[in-house]
Amino acid sequence: MSRNQATLIYAAVFLLAATYSFPASAAEKLIVAVSTTKNAVEKYDNLPESAKSVPLSYKHLPPEIKTRCVASLMILKNALKLGGIDAQLNFKQTPNARREEDELIKGYAVVSSHLFNLSSIEHLKYKDKIYVSDPVIEDGEFEKGIFCLPGNHKVLNVRTIEDLKKAGKPLIGIHWSNECQTLNDMGINEIEKGPTKDCLFRMLKAGRADWIPLGFHNSKDLSVTRHGITLVPVKGIKFSLTESRHFIVSKQHPEGEKVFNALQIGIKKMRQDGLIKKMLTQGGFYCKATKDWKILNSKNFLAKNR
Template sequence: MSRNRAPIIFTAAFLLAVTYTFPALAAEKMLVAVATTKNAIEKYGNLPESAKTVPLSDQKLPPEIKTRCIASLMILKNALKLGGIDAQLNFMQAPNVRREEDGLLKGYAVVSSHLFNLSSIDQPKYKDKIYVSDPVINDGEFEKGVFCLPSNHKVMNARTIEDLKKAGKPLIGIHWSNECQTLNNLGIETIEKGPTIDCLFRMIKAGRADWIPLGFHNSKDLSVTRSGITLVPVKGIKFSLTESRHFIVSKEHPDGEKIFEALQKGIKIMREKGVIKKLLTQGGFYCRATKDWTILNSDSFLVDN
């Protein structure tokens, strides 16, 4: 009797262990409408299929995941898989992140690919239109450098806020509310704005502004190139953006609630396993090469938190 029962007990235990270790094995295949930008679509399309496979191991990540937009997309795709949805990403292209947000409010797409800072979405007009995920990036964890043309020696030699004020004018995206507030808090009030990241680079090249607060990339020299224009970071200084960042999910889309529940579940699993931190580091949200650089707004950050 016991000899007949033993294999059954072992098999049940084995299946339970496998299900727990790989919670996405029974994931539902689903076409997921993702609002994102042309740049993210192109970079995702250039990934080899091996780098798009989820769930991702917490031991080793595909080396091709090395930019912020791809890191965000892979956190999204991985979290959905762990939450029970095997997502085939169907992209809805938007010219910028704000239009990406508009597509969600109207239900054209179900989830964002980019991460939104809390103050930009904590507004009455969004209250009944979107779900907001748990933080993917916590307060103060997203750091940006001061990027300019290599030939701009005034900015390149800056080491303090006062140096930056004297060196030239900053430039940000028209919807970069967190960056705008950060600079304002540091006493920088004259700020140029542009509609897209490619436009920002062209504006710097044309001399309409002198520097941009940009996230770090994991290139060897930390440089960033867009539209054939290369900007480099001022060594030794950076900003800390003091707001958490989140995915947003459309309540107007018929799949909104299902996607939100899966995303929340997956984010929790990824954070517990340390996969989110590794993806954010590899994607440039956290940068090992700049970990000892001076945070220009460190005092205000400590006060806010």
């Protein structure tokens, strides 16, 4: 073998080594402080270890990922993995989503577990202290149903917005800005508010309001139960929220920029292969059972019912 041939072979081996010594699948192990609610932590902790393992597969998505809060957490964890961070989630519990934001702007946590609409994070208090991820849910994709107690036939018989206005008062969380704006746009302005979702269920049971706009769950009859209080949806109708939804990441936290960059890479990959849509569907953001229900605030439905 000539010296030139040996040099060429050595160069080729070196290039191969440089290419494959650090495979794309290798990810930096990192403890990631996540601000979230007690309910989300409990549901995540109840997952079997097999369902917490990432990266997730489109063809074999764990069936235990079936609620919105768990779907959000697993999208977060999976996106970080695809972006180069093998995250061990360290939860910072908060009573509601707004407190999640507060934990981030103080730098106590690095990323949210819930998905936020833009109007709730464009407040001056938050705007310059957080990174906002690319949309996980696009504008108009998140649909909610009209949920009430099983015996409330006035609400259960609603078919139009005018019916809904006459059926009683809605109840929403104090920080549900997108829901509030959407209901206002539908001409519903008298709205009761409560601090946490647990409180909302108790307030409805106590007669403080008549219905709650909730995301759909994958239970057999679409009912939702919290603390022994069961709510059911009005069959055949729903409405869509008018803003995209995003993860938010702290600029105050030392790992903020690294986590944000990894998250962006992962979200892009998951959207390209359809995994985000599949996880959101399985988690109840998109509900197959309500696919053909009428959207109350769609332009076509509004035009027909004026």
